[in-house]
Structures are given as structure tokens and as C-alpha cells.
Amino acid sequence: MQILTFGAPTAANIGTIFAAIELSQKTWLITVHSPDQGRMSRYKLEGGDHAGLLALIAKIRVRAAQKLGSEPRVASCYEAGYDGFWLHRLLVAAGIDNLVFDPASIAVEQRARRAKTDRIDGELLLRTLMALLRGEPRVVRIVRVPTVEQEDARRISRERDRLVTEQTAHTNRIKALLRLSGLQVGNPRRRNWLTWLEQQRDWQDQPLPPHVMAEVKREHARLMLVREQLAALEQSQDTTQASAVPARMATRREQLQRLKGVGPAFATTLAGELFYKEFRNRREVASYCGLTPSPWKSGGIDREQGISKAGNPHVRQKAIELTWLWILHQPDSALSRWFRARTLNAGKRARRIAIVALARKLIVALWRYLETGLVPEDALMKA
Numbered sequence: 001m002q003i004l005t006f007g008a009p010t011a012a013n014i015g016t017i018f019a020a021i022e023l024s025q026k027t028w029l030i031t032v033h034s035p036d037q038g039r040m041s042r043y044k045l046e047g048g049d050h051a052g053l054l055a056l057i058a059k060i061r062v063r064a065a066q067k068l069g070s071e072p073r074v075a076s077c078y079e080a081g082y083d084g085f086w087l088h089r090l091l092v093a094a095g096i097d098n099l100v101f102d103p104a105s106i107a108v109e110q111r112a113r114r115a116k117t118d119r120i121d122g123e124l125l126l127r128t129l130m131a132l133l134r135g136e137p138r139v140v141r142i143v144r145v146p147t148v149e150q151e152d153a154r155r156i157s158r159e160r161d162r163l164v165t166e167q168t169a170h171t172n173r174i175k176a177l178l179r180l181s182g183l184q185v186g187n188p189r190r191r192n193w194l195t196w197l198e199q200q201r202d203w204q205d206q207p208l209p210p211h212v213m214a215e216v217k218r219e220h221a222r223l224m225l226v227r228e229q230l231a232a233l234e235q236s237q238d239t240t241q242a243s244a245v246p247a248r249m250a251t252r253r254e255q256l257q258r259l260k261g262v263g264p265a266f267a268t269t270l271a272g273e274l275f276y277k278e279f280r281n282r283r284e285v286a287s288y289c290g291l292t293p294s295p296w297k298s299g300g301i302d303r304e305q306g307i308s309k310a311g312n313p314h315v316r317q318k319a320i321e322l323t324w325l326w327i328l329h330q331p332d333s334a335l336s337r338w339f340r341a342r343t344l345n346a347g348k349r350a351r352r353i354a355i356v357a358l359a360r361k362l363i364v365a366l367w368r369y370l371e372t373g374l375v376p377e378d379a380l381m382k383a
Helices: 050-068 086-093 118-133 148-153 155-179 193-198 210-236 247-257 264-273 282-288 313-329 334-342 348-372
Strands: 016-022 027-033 040-046 073-079 097-101 293-298 301-307
Touching: 016 050, 016 118, 027 050, 027 118, 040 050, 040 118, 050 073, 050 086, 073 086, 073 118, 086 097, 097 118, 148 155, 155 210, 155 264, 155 313, 193 210, 247 264, 247 348, 264 313, 282 348, 313 334, 313 348, 334 348
Parallel strands: 016 073, 073 097
Antiparallel strands: 016 027, 027 040, 293 301
């Protein structure tokens, strides 16, 4: 996310049509402020009716052009969410200046019971867009829309994370079913595991009850399917789909894998979710990961609320996991020595807090390594 100034001063925006699109699966509510009218107008379309949206904007543009004597420009916005970025690309291709807002950065009322409707949200989006185009600073954060290739390349790592989560869920479910009968679990991820299970007996020297056995077999079949898909996905990263990855992401993934302790999974996620972006400084890097502090200072109150968690959750999770591995595989690096000095004789809670701070340092160090070639201090490279 970044804060941008979009457009010219107020005088240049007099002949501009402003449109805010409130998206949902069922309906789209378009709130429009046109220079030929002194009020907000609202139009409702069916969800996904992009042809109707373009026709509506064209109709309003023709009506405004007849009154103004010249064709006005159109500025639109919507919140990043379920619909992704295809609508942004559609509007830009139609000659419309569109912006995608970060929903968490839009200022709302702080009443105990705040009213929320599509009508209110549409007006709020429109006022935010108009304030941004007037040149007001820090009105809203603008989402930097990735290219189609960049967005497609990140599907590999995200699908892998989902499959790993499903694999763990199926394994835990099988273990829970067997513990009900007091049987040994073994390794459910082995293909011949069902043959081994049929030979097991409980404390009464009885086999697993038939209905429980049937449920375990179905659960094991789903587990094997997930493992097959996971293996196929990991193989495709180096063969078929590797050619479809943008050059910048592929290069940075290779650079990350040269460091000891950084494997293909971490390198793919970091290159596809984080390091394909352009950052101006280390603060933007840490902020995008959600690893920046959240102070609470007001009057005599001064305390920390922990990290913001406002960035990309996939990157934040991988950054913390990678940091634990960094300490294991890079014990002599400056970052690992800093962690050991800070957590000397400390408890588990202090170590968990320190590991987050180290994750922020590590992500910044990796960004510098990719941007300038500066290897993290005393870090080892793979042979």
C-alpha cells in the first residue's frame, strides 16, 4: 500500500465525473457526482454487470458533455476485496481513471453503534475520492495493483499453503478418530497405512468398529488426494509453470534460495507476495508485512499494542517461520547473535516477542540484499 496524490488541484477537477462503486455478490451500488448536477445520484446494478456499468458511465458522460460543451473525464474507485482487480483493469481499459482503496484506511464514524448501509458506504467512498483528488494528504491508502502475470504467479504459493493446512487437518482428524478407541495412530500419510491399521486391535483385542473404519478410510482417501496434489504442485514450480513467472520474481526467488536456510517454498512466497513490489525505504517493507509497532500515546498514556498486523498476512506468517529457521541454519550471523543476546535467560513469551522483532530485521535485511546485493552480516551462502 502507498499514499498517492492523484489528479490536479480543485480547479482542474471541476469538469470531472466522480463514481464510487460499492461491490457485493448480489448487487452493485454506484454513487455518482456529475458536474452537470449538484447532488449525488445512485444507481443499482446486478452484481458482476460490468457491461451495464460501462453503459451507465457512458450515458452520464454524454449527458454532462452536452451541458459542459466538452467531454469530462471520469474518476472512479472501489474497495479492494472479494472481486480482486479485474474490474480495475476493465475500467482503466475503458479510459476511466480508477483507484482501488485499502478498506482499512478509510475514516469512519466512531459511534458505539455506527450505521452501515451500502448507501452510506457509497457516499463515504465518493467523498474520500473527491477529497483525494482535491489534493488532501493522507486521505486514504491506494492499493498498487499487480499485473496479471504477477497475480497469477502468487497462486502457486497460496495454493500450497492451503493444501498443507488441509493435509494437517485430515491427519489430525484421523488421529482423533483412532484415539476414541485407544488404538495406535502410526503414520497416516503412508500409502500402506490402511493395511497396517486393519491389523491393529484395541484393549479388548477387537478391531476398529466398522463405521469408524469406514470414516477413517474416507478421511485417508482425502488425505492421499491432498498429498498427490501437493506433490504435483511442488514439481510444477520447477518445470511447467516456472516459465510463466515474471522475470523479476524468478530472479529474486533464485537470489533468495542462495542463502542458507531459505528453501523453495519460502523463496517463492516472499518473491511472489513481497519482493516483486517497489519499496522506497525499510519502513514501507516492514509496514507491508504488518510488523511495525502500534503505539498508543495520548496525554499521560504511553504503551505499545504490539505489531500492527495491517499488511499481507501470507508474508507475515512466512517471515516469522523463516526467522526460526534462520536462527537454526544461520547461528553465526549478526541477526542470530542479536536474538540470543536479547533472549539470554528469557522465558518462552519473551522469545516469541523477540522473534517478531527479529523477523522485521530479517525482512529488511533480505530486501537490502535483493536491492543492493548486500548479504546480511555474517550470513552463509549455499555451496
